[in-house]
Amino acid sequence: MDVLDLARLQFASTTLFHYIFVPLTIGLSLLVAIIQTQYVITGDETYKKMAKFWGKLFLINFAMGVVTGIVQEFQFGMGWSEYSRFVGDIFGAPLAIEALMAFFVESTFIGLWIFGWDKLPKKVHLFSIWMVALGTTISSLWILIANSWMQNPVGYEIINGRAQMTDFGAVITNPNIFRQFPHVVSAAFITGGFFLVAISAYRLLRPSQEIEKVMFSRSLKTGLIFSLASVIFVIGTGHLSGQFMVEKQPMKLAAAEGLWESEAPAGMSFFQIGDENERTSIVNIQIPSLLSFLTFDNFEGLVPGINDLNSFYQEQYADVYGPDADYVPPMIWMVYWSFRAMVGFGMLMALLALVGIFFWWRGTLVNKRWFLLILPLTVVLPFIANATGWMLTELGRQPWIVQGLMRTEEGLSPNLTAVDLGISLIGFTLVYGILAIADFYLLWKFATVGTGGDPILPLPKSQPDDLKLESAY
Amino acid sequence: MSIDLNTIWFILIAVLFTGFFFLEGFDFGVGILLPFVAKDDQERRIVINTIGPHWDGNEVWLLTAGGAIFAAFPNWYATLFSGFYLALFVILIAMILRGVAFEFRSKDDNPTWRKTWDWALFIGSFLPALLWGVAFGNIVRGVPIDETMTFTGNFFTLLNPYSLLGGVVTLTLFILHGGLFLSMKVDGVILDRVKAAVTRIWIPVVAVVLLFVGYSFVETTLFENFTIVQGIGLVLAVVALLTAGWMIRQQKFGTAFIGTGVTIIGVVMFLFGGLFPRVMPSSLGSEFDLTIYNASSSPYTLQVMTIVALIFVPLVLLYQGWSYWVFRKRVTSESHLEY
Structure with a gap:
């Protein structure tokens, strides 16, 4: 692997790791705020216990999100200095x-x-958690405004070889943001919702005290409604994103569909084995015309394919990158399967939430043991959908780092060596690996027993554990 | 002289770093003092809980400084963080371990678990406290930057005696600052140990700071265009530090804390004042210096960011100040310990 590959691998892996914790933070902070609001309004101590229980899990997760986020603030400059110079005028803001x-x-x-x-007075304390929830959502808005500019640059002019902002209003009202922000935030809400659903189901299956039964059946229902409402939003905004993509990033759409040649009407592929060297498909099972319909709301529309788009870009950018530069994302298979994983798991979650609500309506939810046995496993679904969603978004944009303006290899820091990146990649992997284990251990521990209100006990005083005298250990 | 937007942003970034060094400075200090002033688990929890509600908010001053450099001076951001790559990597790893340590430490009662996170807290406080000083030492001393604004040195370029002394300055100053913060937040036997520690450490801190100022005269261009801002900063730093020492002898630790705080402000004024209008001098020739003009964003972006900063910086000060007010009481074994 060369420096470029290492730098990309590091950025991708640290960012995907960070993004395990982010959506759960966004979703859970809102859920804890809602539950605590119920406590403040009703005065029912069970809601307080629930807020504390979910709050504790929220905090363990939040810490991981915070510390892995520190890296994000600096790593554009560390690994991608030329990118930072090129976009700083817009992206830094x-x-x-x-x-x-x-x-x-x-x-x-x-x-x-x-x-x-x-x-703090009850209401001021409640206000604090609402501010946290608001803060996490505002945070995602601004980082998505930055990301949207990489997907669809607006409000700028190229002056002296770098992008300069000419219209801040245009940057923050990038059409991409109106699709991406609701999509990402509602996906985060599902992540929080399914976290409640999965853990509550697990707890309801275990022998428990009356208070726990009440806590977790309430939490299960809250999680189900929250997830169902959010998943409808995710599907709707995802659909709009696809229609926007064909206009602004047709190569990403073609890659996501494994559509090598332009088709009118275009079929929707649901299983394909492709040959990326020959740039053609070997096995492809399609539903005729469906892709045209999803993209253009009619059954005739022409959806441009990878090879035609590549020739088109080769002509368009011949003066800048030469006539033979390639504009096809590497690893089409990953884009294609990421898209299918995201959509497939999204649909599965919609189905699960619907079935759950149906059982609740029938009054049989907490007695459906087979359903409660399935639910704990579903906790991973939103995480996979979130990760594959970003893989589609970022891999599908390749070879561009900023769509149409800068190629990824141009953005790399010129002074870095493979040794530099090797050290940091190994270091991040080790530390993140250890933290993942510790984090999982704590989440497991607090999710599977107790009700969250238990105080943390100090170690017995009889053990003098002066750090200097502890070598006997 | 009218002040342009580039200058305003240079000042604002200095202010953000001042906030970071002042606030995170004392919580780094608390983390470093942890094994020395707290001898059993309960005492350690008390010490950690003194900064429990604040460390995260304090750290955001650094993230904001990073974001502000990116927005206002992209070339500074690009050259600094790609150039100091491995050093920054070490800082990041340290801060990552430290951050989770707060949250994870007391959530399990296995002594080895707790001891491990205590070490993470100590090392995670020690390394950044040292390395930010080393980084700023290198910035003011100048590093090799070529005509494409690219850093041409390597990790070992950064390990020169002057910059290492800069690291010792921030390290020792933060320990003293942290000790004085603790003196206002703890009680009983811990307080006695804290008092003993600050009494012992303040004279070495004064010595290190004076040595650094003298070494700066020899090793850097900080004194070449000595300005009034720098003069005020230098006088403030030295006088406040000596006053802090005097107050420590008088057992007035709260006042001494203000003294080390003012010292930090003075040091930042001295360093940033000496840099101005440069942001990263090049050791390969002053024609390659990054300045607030050749490193900056467009005037339009600076305008937008100025409006945003004018609205939000006062708000931040207001609610962070309120949070310190809420948690102003001393932390004792009777307190409800969350961490």
């Missing part, structure tokens, strides 16, 4: 605004919430 508007809010109010249970 939303990042700085995110810190000012969202990070300060989240970090300050989370402290007030954790330590404020007995110190």
